[in-house]
Amino acid sequence: MSQSTPFLQSLLSLLLLLLCTNYALCDPLVNFQVAQPPPFILDSESLQCTTTIIQRTFGSSIGDPEIVKYTPPTGCSTPDVWAGITLNFTVTSNGTQLPRFAFFTFQNVEIWRSSTSIPNESGADGIVWTYVKDVTRFIPLFSQPGTFILQLDNVVQTGLDGEFAVTLEATIFSGSSRFPPAQRADLIIPLTTLANNTGDEASVPPGFSLEVTLPRNAVTAFAELQASANGDDMFWYSNPPNQFLSYFPDGIISEGPFREVRVLVDGQVAGVAFPYAFLSTGTSPAAWRPIAPYGALDMPTYHLDLTPFIPILTNGQPHNITLDVASAESDHHINENWYLSGLLQVNLDSSTLPTTGNITLYQAEDYALSTVTGSNDSDINIIVNASRSIHIEAEIIAGSGEQTKVVFTQNLEYGNVQNYPQHDPNPQQVFQIASGETLSTHNGETALQDTFTYPLLMDSAMPGTGALWSQIDQSYDRELHPAPFIMGTTIVEHQVAAGTVNTIEIDNFGSNGTSSNTFNYIDTEGNTYTRQVNASGSAITFDNQGGTLAPKAAS
Ligand SMILES: *[C@@H]1O[C@H](CO)[C@@H](O)[C@H](O)[C@H]1NC(C)=O
Ligand SMILES: *[C@@H]1O[C@H](CO)[C@@H](O)[C@H](O)[C@H]1NC(C)=O
Ligand SMILES: *[C@@H]1O[C@H](CO)[C@@H](O)[C@H](O)[C@H]1NC(C)=O
Ligand SMILES: *[C@@H]1O[C@H](CO)[C@@H](O)[C@H](O)[C@H]1NC(C)=O
Ligand SMILES: *[C@@H]1O[C@H](CO)[C@@H](O)[C@H](O)[C@H]1NC(C)=O
């Protein structure tokens, strides 16, 4: 085979580009987020039933979510033997568009939050992506008929012509000898707006509160929270503290870089989350072609054990549960807005008699402790630190007489360092790290554990007029056991991605980004998965998958 000359090569690619643009002859760019495949999808023994839940093209769709009725599939197996459920979200898009949130609400519970990858403006070849998510912990919801709502607020107008063509399929896997029927909660209670005509996420500030009544024989309650920043708080991790605003030109977004998501029961702090900084494919677009930021297609959620509050929550009365986001500013204000929602996975006692007990120790401040320092002697340098220490203990006495001592602790740390040249609001360097451990034990046995480290380093520079280069170095290291009946996972993920945007023609972001990813996964069932994948100029340059969950051809 003869070598083609560079001249021929560029002529060929030019021809290909013209063909792709004019006749849609090319395959779309396949975008993806690095993630483990759900464990049971490789189980050939398991009976599988796939149903299409949603098929819809989202053009201008503000105030027009997709609302469908769901009934559990018949002729598959009965819910009591279900081993797992996956959702397959497959989307195509052409033209130009911004990233958008996708909120999946089922039975008034938010079960998945995703965002859309931005399409490829070079024409009809477009972009496609698939994300397959394990939603096994929501079997109690999928066992009942109910309403499924997909809110994907898209705007189509001059200059923004991208629509999102969506297919959402659910696959139910029946238990096999290898994958027994999944353990599950007795009921799932939404901590959402309960809206039936749109997604059920709450926009804060102000804090969102809901009156919740638990069955009187509830014995455990594990909370899961969704939290993502939007609008003026989108880049919260790069906001300077208010006390240093005089270092910057007027109009810079403030309220500092620290955010904590709080859960309150009747006004008392029950637990908090130091959130992972979600990046969308709109943050330096070329960097995310074709590998989306970790978490962009499946946003991490936060887990707390509210079991210490069971003696209060089971008195038969409604209780006020509040979700909010606080900063380290003196008034704890944040910018508009964050989208929050939550749910409680609740287990009941075998007896119908009411649960009783007492909170025996309560140590939790209303807000995190924080320190802020800064100087503008030569460059501007700002450091914000925060920490949290929560310790709550309770004695729970079930109607059946079973006694449980519950100990819930959180020890969380946060640091943020910002460096700017003087008089320049463009963040030149932001380093943030949140880390810590949430632990709860029931009679000494671990019931919930979340040990995490989320470092983020963002560098930017202007290599020439109208060009803004950014590099993002972000990790997600987390050992998570959400509840005794939900599979635990350990993920060590590291992504370094860089790209240049044309700041004059914002949508002309080119394709010369680079990305490198290393991903390691292991779960409490012994499944493993590793992936090392690099990309350059919108193409994969290296891809190696391994472990028991790797697709056969790839391992
Ligand atoms: C658009 O997609 C095509 C096909 O994958 C690719 O050749 C081209 O580089 C992409 N353009 C951008 C700007 O990503
Ligand atoms: C996901 O759904 C898409 C569209 O229906 C389909 O082409 C694809 O094969 C599915 N992927 C998996 C892993 O089920
Ligand atoms: C993308 O373009 C192709 C070819 O014109 C078309 O068939 C497809 O429906 C488009 N998809 C979207 C989401 O616009
Ligand atoms: C939505 O429907 C549920 C079930 O019918 C109902 O309990 C709830 O109050 C409704 N939500 C609103 C906001 O009306
Ligand atoms: C440094 O900040 C102070 C306010 O704290 C301001 O008065 C001063 O002008 C700033 N110096 C420079 C060089 O920007």
Ligand SMILES: *[C@@H]1O[C@H](CO)[C@@H](O)[C@H](O)[C@H]1NC(C)=O
């Ligand atoms: C619920 O608690 C929040 C936080 O303490 C408080 O702001 C709100 O007023 C309370 N709502 C009700 C109805 O008591």
Ligand SMILES: *[C@@H]1O[C@H](CO)[C@@H](O)[C@H](O)[C@H]1NC(C)=O
């Ligand atoms: C525990 O709570 C019960 C009510 O559930 C109450 O009667 C009792 O005094 C409490 N005991 C202690 C030690 O606080």
Ligand SMILES: *[C@@H]1O[C@H](CO)[C@@H](O)[C@H](O)[C@H]1NC(C)=O
């Ligand atoms: C504050 O956070 C930074 C960045 O993580 C760290 O280097 C520094 O040691 C922290 N300072 C304190 C007092 O904890």
Ligand SMILES: *[C@@H]1O[C@H](CO)[C@@H](O)[C@H](O)[C@H]1NC(C)=O
């Ligand atoms: C690629 O990025 C560099 C900056 O790193 C920029 O100077 C160059 O113009 C870009 N090339 C293309 C084809 O976009």
Ligand SMILES: *[C@@H]1O[C@H](CO)[C@@H](O)[C@H](O)[C@H]1NC(C)=O
């Ligand atoms: C992937 O990219 C990283 C960062 O550029 C590099 O260090 C590593 O060697 C690359 N891996 C492979 C297998 O090319």
